[in-house]
Amino acid sequence: MKLTTAQAIIKFVKVQHVSRDGRESPFFSGCFGIFGHGNVAGIGQALQQSPDFPYYLCRNEQAMVHTAAAFAKMSNRLRALVCTTSIGPGATNMVTAAAGATINRLPVLLLPGDIFARRNVAPVLQQLESTSTQDVSVNDCFRPVSRYWDRVQRPEQILTALPETMRVLTSPAETGAVTLALPQDVQAQAYDFPDEFFEPRTWIIARSRPDSSLLAQAAERIRDASRPLIIAGGGVIYSDATDTLSRFASQTGIPVAETQAGKGSVAFDHEQSVGALGVTGTSAANRLAREADLVIGIGTRYSDFTTASVTAFQHPRVCFININVSEFDAYKHAALPLTGDARATVDELMGALRHHRVSQDYAKEIAGLRADWEKENERVFKRRVGPPLSQGEVIGLLNSTLDDKDVIVCAAGSLPGDLHKLWRSRDPKAYHLEYGYSCMGYEIAGGLGVKMADPSREVYVLVGDGSYLMMAQEIVTALQEHIKINVVVLDNHGFSSIGGLSRACGSGGFGTEYRYRSQGLNGDLIPVDFVANATSLGADAVRARTFEELGAALKDAKKKTRTSVIVVETDYNDRVPGYESWWDVPIAEVSEMRSVQEASRQYEKAKLRERYLWPGFE
Ligand SMILES: Cc1ncc(C[n+]2csc(CCOP(=O)(O)OP(=O)(O)O)c2C)c(N)n1
Numbered sequence: 001m002k003l004t005t006a007q008a009i010i011k012f013v014k015v016q017h018v019s020r021d022g023r024e025s026p027f028f029s030g031c032f033g034i035f036g037h038g039n040v041a042g043i044g045q046a047l048q049q050s051p052d053f054p055y056y057l058c059r060n061e062q063a064m065v066h067t068a069a070a071f072a073k074m075s076n077r078l079r080a081l082v083c084t085t086s087i088g089p090g091a092t093n094m095v096t097a098a099a100g101a102t103i104n105r106l107p108v109l110l111l112p113g114d115i116f117a118r119r120n121v122a123p124v125l126q127q128l129e130s131t132s133t134q135d136v137s138v139n140d141c142f143r144p145v146s147r148y149w150d151r152v153q154r155p156e157q158i159l160t161a162l163p164e165t166m167r168v169l170t171s172p173a174e175t176g177a178v179t180l181a182l183p184q185d186v187q188a189q190a191y192d193f194p195d196e197f198f199e200p201r202t203w204i205i206a207r208s209r210p211d212s213s214l215l216a217q218a219a220e221r222i223r224d225a226s227r228p229l230i231i232a233g234g235g236v237i238y239s240d241a242t243d244t245l246s247r248f249a250s251q252t253g254i255p256v257a258e259t260q261a262g263k264g265s266v267a268f269d270h271e272q273s274v275g276a277l278g279v280t281g282t283s284a285a286n287r288l289a290r291e292a293d294l295v296i297g298i299g300t301r302y303s304d305f306t307t308a309s310v311t312a313f314q315h316p317r318v319c320f321i322n323i324n325v326s327e328f329d330a331y332k333h334a335a336l337p338l339t340g341d342a343r344a345t346v347d348e349l350m351g352a353l354r355h356h357r358v359s360q361d362y363a364k365e366i367a368g369l370r371a372d373w374e375k376e377n378e379r380v381f382k383r384r385v386g387p388p389l390s391q392g393e394v395i396g397l398l399n400s401t402l403d404d405k406d407v408i409v410c411a412a413g414s415l416p417g418d419l420h421k422l423w424r425s426r427d428p429k430a431y432h433l434e435y436g437y438s439c440m441g442y443e444i445a446g447g448l449g450v451k452m453a454d455p456s457r458e459v460y461v462l463v464g465d466g467s468y469l470m471m472a473q474e475i476v477t478a479l480q481e482h483i484k485i486n487v488v489v490l491d492n493h494g495f496s497s498i499g500g501l502s503r504a505c506g507s508g509g510f511g512t513e514y515r516y517r518s519q520g521l522n523g524d525l526i527p528v529d530f531v532a533n534a535t536s537l538g539a540d541a542v543r544a545r546t547f548e549e550l551g552a553a554l555k556d557a558k559k560k561t562r563t564s565v566i567v568v569e570t571d572y573n574d575r576v577p578g579y580e581s582w583w584d585v586p587i588a589e590v591s592e593m594r595s596v597q598e599a600s601r602q603y604e605k606a607k608l609r610e611r612y613l614w615p616g617f618e
């Protein structure tokens with residue numbers, strides 16, 4: 001079949017399917033892109049003659065990769081989007097979001113255009129030349145942020161590159177960004193591809209099981225433990241293991257703490273749910289972690305936010321059992337590794353622990369800690385501060401107004417930490433946080449991807465003024481596609497999160513507020529009109545000043561059929577406190593500033609609690 005390389009790629013991706021638990025579905029749902037000379041006549045032309053494969057024009061290449069990652073996350077990695085760009089800046093605009101997808105273990109297929117393989121016309125527009133080789137382009141920047149990277153120098157190379165692409169994208173352990181750099185001449189080059197290459201193919205997403213003797217040892221350790229604690233990570237949700245985990249926790253009485261990606265694994269009112277763990281954790285989870293003698297990590301990669309920079313676990317003989325599809329994660333912290341799918345593995349463990357339950361004393365302690373946390377959560381929700389409102393009361397209002405299945409989307413700033421602590425999750429897919437890369441700008445683009453993945457749910461993007469200013473332009477894409485999202489901008493005139501961090505580091509919030517330059521950086525606040533900004537992009541936008549106005553605006557937004565934006569001013573200095581945790585952010589060891597010297601002293605003391613979590617290592 002004579003096709004161009006670009007036509008063959010699009011023809012191939014259209015017939016790839018995945019199957020898990022016997023349910024089969026197409027893997028790719030379409031292609032986002034921005035055209036330039038590096039793809040308009042190649043992939044662009046191929047998409048034009050494939051109207052059954054939808055093409056979406058976005059406004060910024062970074063944003064479309066966030067959209068694709070959010071789409072994959074919302075689909076539990078069973079579906080993905082393709083992203084096409086021109087060469088040069090269009091391509092490298094994707095690097096940031098590619099890293100985000102790979103860190104969050106989310107499949108996205110990136111097809112950046114590349115410089116001519118033929119080379120005779122070099123340097124082409126937007127080519128970065130090298131004096132030491134002709135075998136390099138800006139697309140080599142994608143190598144460290146991709147789980148698979150290839151440059152297609154001849155059409156027939158896709159016969160081996162595309163199957164590798166699919167293997168990696170559909171592997172629960174390996175998945176992330178896959179980059180196929182496509183020289184612009186090769187995209188348009190024709191070749192006689194074998195018909196068989198375009199036969200529909202189904203990639204089985206297997207539920208791998210751990211070694212049976214290790215599983216028996218794990219069950220033994222759980223029986224022997226007096227203070228076990230489960231950490232539920234994103235893998236629990238991707239594996240669709242949430243019901244199984246809820247039953248396992250009920251059966252054994254083992255408490256469940258959640259990472260950002262794992263939040264929603266068990267409902268907040270489940271008897272064993274102790275909520276968020278780590279730097280942004282609840283008092284309940286953090287106290288249990290401190291004294292746990294056994295940690296069962298399920299689908300977690302143990303980021304520093306989860307381990308409170310390895311200070312969270314202070315029991316002298318704490319040991320770990322890790323259930324993870326990725327061997328890399330399963331072995332972390334010298335764990336007993338159960339390398340396997342979360343649902344299949346927890347299911348088997350449940351069988352092995354049929355008659356096991358934690359002690360009554362421990363159960364009572366868990367219930368007490370849960371009650372204490374509920375009281376504190378309620379206190380933060382019930383405070384009436386504004387206007388300007390406290391972020392805590394805004395989150396409380398959202399939590400009581402939204403339906404259980406409505407999705408909140410967030411990524412960076414002070415919101416993720418407050419949401420992690422306070423949000424009462426009732427559905428595993430209703431809490432969508434990108435906190436692997438915590439990339440400012442993910443929020444609106446991500447919200448678009450979430451809504452595309454599940455149009456039946458109402459989607460609420462919660463975004464700080466800083467993140468909004470970084471990347472709000474996908475509102476136009478949402479309007480163009482008639483995809484409705486609800487955006488809530490929390491305007492506190494700068495970086496409340498990093499401002500607070502700066503103060504904790506003794507630096508007094510230096511350079512973190514949006515102010516005019518006067519003698520220094522401390523002039524008047526810059527009045528940015530977010531309502532006018534969103535209106536100018538075509539959205540319905542309103543300002544809400546009070547608690548009541550915000551409540552009414554949320555109800556209005558829900559009734560609307562098009563994308564809308566609510567702007568609410570929040571208090572820069574009114575923060576939800578931390579709960580018995582710590583984060584390692586190194587402080588200047590020497591400084592001319594008293595406040596920094598003091599912060600440095602405290603830092604050195606706190607750092608002593610960091611430990612290597614090897615058995616017997618004190
Ligand atoms: C792309 C990117 N740049 C920088 C940062 C570091 N950073 C984390 S939060 C933050 C400020 C966010 O401001 P805003 O969205 O207004 O949220 P707030 O802190 O006020 O809640 C910054 C600069 C980041 N996470 N992502």
Ligand SMILES: [Mg+2]
Binds near residue numbers: 413466490492493495
């Ligand atoms: Mg802000």
